[in-house]
Amino acid sequence: MEIAKYKFKENKAPGGTLVSLEDKKELPFAVKRVYYLYGLDGNSVRGRHAHRTLQQLLVCLCGSCKLSLDNGSERQEFLLDNPAEGVLISAGMWREIYGCSSDTVLLVLASEIYDEEDYIRDYDEFLHFAKEK
Numbered sequence: 001m002e003i004a005k006y007k008f009k010e011n012k013a014p015g016g017t018l019v020s021l022e023d024k025k026e027l028p029f030a031v032k033r034v035y036y037l038y039g040l041d042g043n044s045v046r047g048r049h050a051h052r053t054l055q056q057l058l059v060c061l062c063g064s065c066k067l068s069l070d071n072g073s074e075r076q077e078f079l080l081d082n083p084a085e086g087v088l089i090s091a092g093m094w095r096e097i098y099g100c101s102s103d104t105v106l107l108v109l110a111s112e113i114y115d116e117e118d119y120i121r122d123y124d125e126f127l128h129f130a131k132e133k
């Protein structure tokens with residue numbers, strides 16, 4: 001399973017670091033929505049769904065969390081703990097986010113606006129979708 005991981009250019013200065021993500025440069029799609037998660041409970045699991053068409057780039061701005069991606073036949077786990085790195089979740093991937101530290105801030109850049117119809121929340125339905133894809 002090929003998962004695109006990004007290492008962003010860090011503009012380091014004595015006073016701190018700046019990372020810029022720009023359309024048609026660092027970003028793999030045009031961003032239509034941005035959201036972020038924080039105050040996460042390290043014992044709970046977020047996600048547990050797939051998307052039919054949505055692509056998302058995840059960047060852990062602060063703290064750390066684990067991301068599991070499953071394409072219906074393989075599963076990979078990633079540690080997100082670097083604000084200069086991103087993981088692309090392409091369409092048709094079951095994702096779970098867990099093991100978050102209490103200071104985690106997880107930034108998500110999304111290719112589409114929010115659409116509940118795009119979600120597959122049942123794992124068996126996801127397996128069927130992945131098989132047909």
Ligand code: T46
Binds near residue numbers: 035048095114
């Ligand atoms: C994903 C992971 C990383 C909105 O109103 N707008 C939005 O853009 C989103 C994403 C959610 N919501 C509402 C819907 C729910 O009432 O926020 C509530 C929590 O959403 P959800 O249960 O989907 O949250 P997560 O953390 O389980 O999943 C979200 C994304 O839905 C998902 O695509 O990959 O973050």
